[in-house]
Amino acid sequence: MSFDPSAAAPRDSGIFGLPCTRAESRIVILPVPFEATTSYGGGTSKGPKAVLKASRQVDLLDHRFGAVHEQGIVMLPMPRGISDLSREMRELAEPIIDRAGARPEDAKSIARIEKAGERVRTLTRDFASEVLREGKVPVILGGDHSTPLGQIEAVAAAYPGVGLLQVDAHMDLREAFEGFRYSHASIMRNVLDLAPGVARLVQVGIRDFCAEERDFARSQGDRVQVWYDDDLAEARFSGETWSRTLARIIDPLPREVYVSVDIDGLDPSLCPGTGTPVPGGLSFREFSALLAALRASGRTILGFDLVEVSPGKGDWDANVGARVLYRLCGMACPPVPH
DSSP: OOOOSOOOOOOOOOOOOOOOOOOTTTTEEEEEOOOOOOOOOOOOGGHHHHHHHHTSSOOOEEEEEEGGGGOOEEEEEOTHHHHHHHHHHHHHHHHHTTSSSOOGGGHHHHHHHHHHHHHHHHHHHHHHHHHHTTTOOEEEESTTTTTTHHHHHHHHHSSSSSEEEEEOOOOOOOOOOBTTTTOSSHHHHHHHHHHHEEEEEEEEEEEEEHHHHHHHHHGGGGGGEEEEEHHHHHHHTTTHHHHHHHHHHHHHOOOOEEEHHHHBBBGGOOOOSSSOOOOBBBOHHHHHHHHHHHTTTOEEEEEEEEOOOOOTTSSSHHHHHHHHHHHHHHHHOOOOOO
């Protein structure tokens, strides 16, 4: 079947309107429409479907990364039962969240929610392990930020010494939040505890955190490096170019890197529907320049995730999410020679 990248995409086409099969694709995306513990706004479980729909409006010749689609990108079907599991666990979690934390009488609910978290963890770990064996790039499209834990574990097990670049408004370093072990607010703490193959975590855009998280990050020494949003702004105000700042951000990362992007790491004007928006953050141009600088540095991108996209009341969040996803694909794969 012929494919015209300049033509309109059919409504029932694949991600970005592409007709790619898994065998033809360099990048394999698993949608994980799961959210149980989002603690403010909700809706991230609707993110994968919304991003898929919006992706068909993305023009495929990217000014920074070229004809990214030529690498082949495929999004797998929604995993069976995950949407239902998400709804069930959300119903169990909401009373606990409304009370700002678990009580002794919540033990059974907490156990069921943790079991669901283990199921998602196993799902994404098995997916990523299989894709890595195929020599391809595994991608998780969430869902809340708890969803890629298993994938990160799989990458770290296959490539010990990997670095992790996290774009986020939050540190996500709480040991647990509101009683939930697999909380969206605990993903990076779980990574550091459960994936010893992650040699370094570099966090960018951080602007909302608690003392526990700050102290834990400091206790990790060189393993965790935090680029606070206010400090990034001060560097710009003092005359440092963004290119120079990006070089300093990327320099500590090892040669092999995994990238985790919580959409709330961006300016909230780009993601007003996300569950925990915070003033500040990266502009789309600053974020895109970060991805371009990472690729230009020669580092190998082993996998990535995009999480916390919530469509809200309109299509804006999904439109931004789809374009973030396409540029992440461009970052992960070198251009096709012509």
